[in-house]
Amino acid sequence: MARVEKTNKLGLVKDDYQARPTTLCPGCGHNSISNQIVQSAFDLNIAQHQLLKMSGIGCSSKSPAYFLGRSHGFNALHGRMPSVVTGALMANHTLKAIAVSGDGDTGSIGMGQFKHVIRRNVPFVYIIENNGVYGLTKGQFSATAEEGLELKHYGRNEMPPIDLVLEAIISGATFVARSFSGDKKQVQALLEAAIAHKGTAILDIISPCVTFNNADTSHHSFPYGVKHEVPLHEIQIIAPDFVAPQDEIEVETYEDGQTIEVSMHDGTSVLLKKLDKDYDPRSKAQAYAVLEEAQREELFLTGLIYYEEPRPTLPELEQVADTPLALINDRPSKDKLDDIMKSFK
Amino acid sequence: MARVEKTNKLGLVKDDYQARPTTLCPGCGHNSISNQIVQSAFDLNIAQHQLLKMSGIGCSSKSPAYFLGRSHGFNALHGRMPSVVTGALMANHTLKAIAVSGDGDTGSIGMGQFKHVIRRNVPFVYIIENNGVYGLTKGQFSATAEEGLELKHYGRNEMPPIDLVLEAIISGATFVARSFSGDKKQVQALLEAAIAHKGTAILDIISPCVTFNNADTSHHSFPYGVKHEVPLHEIQIIAPDFVAPQDEIEVETYEDGQTIEVSMHDGTSVLLKKLDKDYDPRSKAQAYAVLEEAQREELFLTGLIYYEEPRPTLPELEQVADTPLALINDRPSKDKLDDIMKSFK
Amino acid sequence: MAVNLPLEQESATDSKPIVNDFAFSVATQNGSGSQTSNAVLVRSLFNMGIPVNGKNLFPSNIKGLPTWYTIRASKDGYVARRFTTEIVVAYNQDTVTEDIKNTPPGGVVIYRDDLKTPPERDDITYYPVPVRKLMKEANVARAFKARVENMTYVGVCAQLFDMDMDVVYQSLLDQFGGKEKPAQMNMDVIRLAYDWAAENLIKSDPFRFETMNGTAGKILITGNEAAALGSVFGGVHFVAWYPITPSTSVVDDIHKYRHLRKDDDGNYTLAIVQAEDELAAAGMIIGAGFGGARSMTATSGPGLSLMSEFVGLAYFAEIPCVFWDITRMGPSTGMPTRTSQGDLLFIHYLGHGDSHHIVLLPASPEEAFEFAWRSLDIAEEMQTPVFVMSDLDLGMNNWMADPFEYPSEPLKRGKVLDAESLTKFIKNHGKWGRYMDVDNDGVGYRTLPGTDHPNAAYFARGTGHNEMAVYSERSEDWLANMNRLRLKMETAKQHLPQNIEDYDANKSIGLISFGTNEPAMVEARDWLKNNGIESNYLRVRALPLSKDVFDFINKHKTIYVIENNFDGQLDQIIHMECKDNLTHVKSLTLGDGLPMTARWIVESIEEQETK
């Protein structure tokens, strides 16, 4: 913090990637994620005007006001961010978008849009800041709360949790990861890969609500996450024009046969160092199996769960012009209208 | 048809289970399903006043007007049948309900309610009459249409299809089947098991739209279904107080080791005679695997895909009184109010 | 236009020939192919130069239920729905009894001879058609027989009422997009029936057609196709939608003309997305509007209800986007295939909290086209959602129209700052804030995402905000914003289509109406005049109401507000917005699901005036 101010390739300091001060609770997991977004954007030399920040409604969805102050943003409606992102990116498909949602915003009211935006493969980073509760409305169970969770005002949760990673995969997402807001290194690596991905990239990040759901035993609490997180792999991103600033991880430390290299469309490589499991995120069958096991055994597995060579994105399918639609300023000619009118006579 | 009118245990003839004449297109798959519902209700000696018919909006959703004329029914809103069923069954949890939806009704506008009604385990039979198109609005692609399907007015479908069976399983459904409206025997067996099931029972029945999506190559067409259907098993239902009227299938014909017996809560047995695959519907991992394979290989597998001993239903979780709530006619006593008022002084 | 009253109330039993001034009702089954035969009838009359309308009264069903098609020919150019139809074509067993019962005295019934018909009436003329026999003779492949059966009544009508067979063939060709093979197959059946009728039927009714010059230069088109064309020529970039009757063909037709929006690389400058529901469709066009695209959707009542929350967001975050409501009969799912003007009040104030929306009210295909491109301009100029409320009658029926005029101006994109003009703005005003009102017209300057300027970004939101678009819970900020929005709506009035007024200071009765009541209004005024009741007329073309409406009201002794909904919603809006003494304003409403007729207007006003 007290270091000399470092500038990135755009000549910006990290502070230039900040925005208004957070109004979330001190210690809220969402704040760490905002910080990771700032860090990643700085590291990746992102030109902020080429990025959109989008969100729904919730504590999580407030957070885009607290990062990337030079990016256009839209704090939309509860559960409806995906449709708004879709439209915004159709208006200008040359932009990137980072969207933030909550588990209530995505898993409850937003379930339909979540599934369908993935199906359309709208190219953006979809972050779910998952805390198992409705923070902003003061601590009701969300649809990702584990069965048996007890909360102060709302008693015991009797419903089985929704697994948003599994949901994303079966909806056709080509980049799906789970992480933990306390695991900054992993969050940042995944973020960087997700931004490079050409398609909907889903990041389900367990992000504790320190005010309403932070008991040691709660599956979405900070202590639980620290204690139980099992990363499937260590992740290192090797971008064609980018060297990761965290010099702690070195490519060489990964031994042969111990890594999986996932090459992305834009030349970025995601290097996964196997840890506990012999897990290849490029197999849907393995993904189903490992998630089924995680669910059954209540394991908190993190990492890049599923990756697939991306399908065409929605703007591609629609054969959208290279120039952003927003900047097209013409109408068909008068001749064309006259011809059509003749056909009606 | 020209037989002597048979009566069931309630002294009713099959005709007593009919309702208004169908206004769907002649040959529509939905009509066969209506007929199977009539047949099953007759066979199962169902007292129609103990059953609810519910639906959303669509050709499929119109069909409850064409069966079980002595049951109360509610033709609700597009995509919103699940919530209406939930309320109706909470008002009177002693009733059974058969609900009909379409692939548009469930997979598009209704995705959220579909997932959440399953999560709550509202005990009813949820039939999706799946034809890959919007029938009533004249032939747009639905979310279950296969990639590459070509339709007269709407060109080529570029989106991957949603698999509603997979969706149902990951949402926590405890009875999930797929069938084909042309396979009357199987539809009827599944219906009977589903009615006996204590929990949300999902039947995804491919039900051709002969007007808008019936080309030989279309995955939801009649010719395709007839040609490609691969039943996972033959099904026979043995109810404690019921002998199946289709005497063609006999229990004895199933050899040892060739059958799986799934015992249901109310004493009904579902006997599955293995066919091609060695498939046990009581394994979620197997269900994922077989559905993943079906998707990858474009197989049309039918049968009981997943079964699980049912979790508590929503009325049970809510500890609802034995008497239907609708019939409770009292308020708390005056003493209680006075006590409470004292506490506010 | 010469005042020549329709014969609705007279009986047609005298033998004087009635030429080019009567109506048909064709009763068939939905999905039986009668759409084509009816279209051929309409187009043939049109091509004979006879002013005509055709209105489809169809069930919410794909195949098999009764459907009626009414065709009116009017040498005087009246194209409103006719209350009575002199010629009844009864081709449906399910309705034949009622169809014959509804035939006016002196009328004609043309019916399939294999229908069981009620006992014969002696005040009408019957012409049975031996459909089966004719079809047996017809040289048509088995698979097609059912589909072309209905051509038999075309042939019979052509013979009985003197239609030009060349014109009929030409109309068939048009109908099949110039493809001769199917046209010929159908023509054979028509010819067969025509010849049979010539030999076997004895003409004993007074009705006939005669070529005239009443449609020269005109086109026949549906309002939905006009809306689609207007949108494409209005430079729309992005359409998101969810299918719903009767709006579906708006987007289908945009698809049809999408090829007009290709750039030099052959890529599209117009994208169309079928959303998973109306909430998503609304969200998408709002996102696109925020992103700087001209965006629109088309829906009907139920979809509109679902969009309520999003419309409130667009209003409050000030996002340009266009909503077409092709109204059908509500409340609720209602009658999806019947027309109505019942969403007016709901649209105008759509959303919780204090909100108001611009609503354009087209009355014809010309206006559907014009309002389509203008709505995109207005939305961007006013930075707000704009609604266009058409209806099933305009949207799905073919209307006679003048060829559309090419938009007179280039696209108006409203106040958008690019990097350069933003720099200038900041220089002039010290700073830029998304909702600063430097022009005192209530409209701020916006920037688009992607603008390469360190100060270009802002955070759009539906929450309370100050002029810098920063979240605020301060009462002053809230009120300042609401006051600016009110001013903006005032400004908007200058950008909206002007109302159309026919005023003469000598008349004390004023009629106010809007939308597709127009043809009935025109006819009814002539009729009333003939009956001694003269009236002025103002047709409202946009909400919020402008001052001329209130002036018009104040200049009359009696005002009738005439509309096709149950509650009299325009009348309600007038009362809400004009706080003058309105005791002389009377509401006349219908709302039976059908297009309005002149007769109903005339009767309603006469009843009031003679009270």
Next chain:
Amino acid sequence: MAVNLPLEQESATDSKPIVNDFAFSVATQNGSGSQTSNAVLVRSLFNMGIPVNGKNLFPSNIKGLPTWYTIRASKDGYVARRFTTEIVVAYNQDTVTEDIKNTPPGGVVIYRDDLKTPPERDDITYYPVPVRKLMKEANVARAFKARVENMTYVGVCAQLFDMDMDVVYQSLLDQFGGKEKPAQMNMDVIRLAYDWAAENLIKSDPFRFETMNGTAGKILITGNEAAALGSVFGGVHFVAWYPITPSTSVVDDIHKYRHLRKDDDGNYTLAIVQAEDELAAAGMIIGAGFGGARSMTATSGPGLSLMSEFVGLAYFAEIPCVFWDITRMGPSTGMPTRTSQGDLLFIHYLGHGDSHHIVLLPASPEEAFEFAWRSLDIAEEMQTPVFVMSDLDLGMNNWMADPFEYPSEPLKRGKVLDAESLTKFIKNHGKWGRYMDVDNDGVGYRTLPGTDHPNAAYFARGTGHNEMAVYSERSEDWLANMNRLRLKMETAKQHLPQNIEDYDANKSIGLISFGTNEPAMVEARDWLKNNGIESNYLRVRALPLSKDVFDFINKHKTIYVIENNFDGQLDQIIHMECKDNLTHVKSLTLGDGLPMTARWIVESIEEQETK
């Protein structure tokens, strides 16, 4: 009540003691525990017999943003929000400058001595409180220190303004549900501050409290809790909801009292389901209403917008169910923690097509309780959705009230036929149809699913239907149904809470208002009277408007319609529904997010009257 004007406009600089007639504003941080300290202050005054209100002005945030709490003590029983607050407790660095600026001359500022404050004003009295020092001395475990800091101002106020310390302790105990340990811990801090103030502060302001007898028999309760109790005592069976501020505590409190709805087996006769969104919540209560249960939901603007389509279905299929709208500030997400009456117009006509809804408008906890149980009766009697529109001010603030009266009648379940009565009905009327209007009141007889009778079943739907509930597209059926629904709304008026009128034929000014403006209206009328402007008053308690409103309007020379929204929505509804000459009806609106004050009303009317 003696007319004794509030001192709002006078300065309080003279030294005459001001007793039980001034207001506090306490500025703290959200989430800092100030809810408890403020509640203790309010409850202590209440327990001293002083009429009091407490209003929480909090941000849409969980922790850390500025929040204000205003407390008004009024010996005359005025419980409206006060425009000015004489005593300012400034405990928040972020707002201290503005808080001090807003203190009226003669006022008092009590502030944490570690805040950076602006230069001292000499027209107000300052009392610094050494919070850190006191907390160091306090015998409180480290973990709790931050949470009890705010008790220091309670102690200081108690000392400065003469509050009874036994009463304060009792209030603390109440606050902690009788638990002595936390009460004692907090009391220690209060006592410490109290003693410190006694020794160190020199009282130099005129404000003080004195025990009186103004709250005997009263209770203090929020409107949401009253609504919850009313619903539970109204026999509600089924609640479905989705959390949204400020309605959440309605359902939380129903949960709290759910134990009152157990049967002999210990099972519940009331089920509560948290839905996945408001669409589902609406669908569930409609399903439950259809199934025969008394059902309800609670929501606010955005949720209401989402429910639009379902509300239309309930209206048209005639399903009983109750919707509570605890309004907050819209349009859109707006200001979730600010109050408003801005949903009135939207609710009353909610849904596309021609629809209208019953809306009850409670003004007090007593009415929230009563309308809660009555709404369930009305919904079942009228077979239609019933809305209760409360607001954040009533819903989330503590109000003084009389203890609630136990419902005087047994549950009214409306016209429901069981198997036996259905047989009788068929005998009498030849047949039974769900929508037959045999009583000529527009209300049919319904059967519940589960009724063991071969003719009991019907098919509910949102599509057009005839009286047998069979699908119909006939205009006659549609119009008959719409006319019956209109008649039903007329019938409903007799079942709704009557408006409350204070009328005297000698007065020519009439005031009309509704809901939580009531306390400000009461105070303003006294104030106006004192200033020579006498007025009559009608408080609307339900929509659709009944005839007495129009009679009241017609009996006055000037009418003011006073409401807390931007557009004057009640005024708009009056204009829509009453077609008399209304040029003398004037709309006064506020809509700044805060509860209405008497001062604003007085000023607004005086401005008009002196024009």
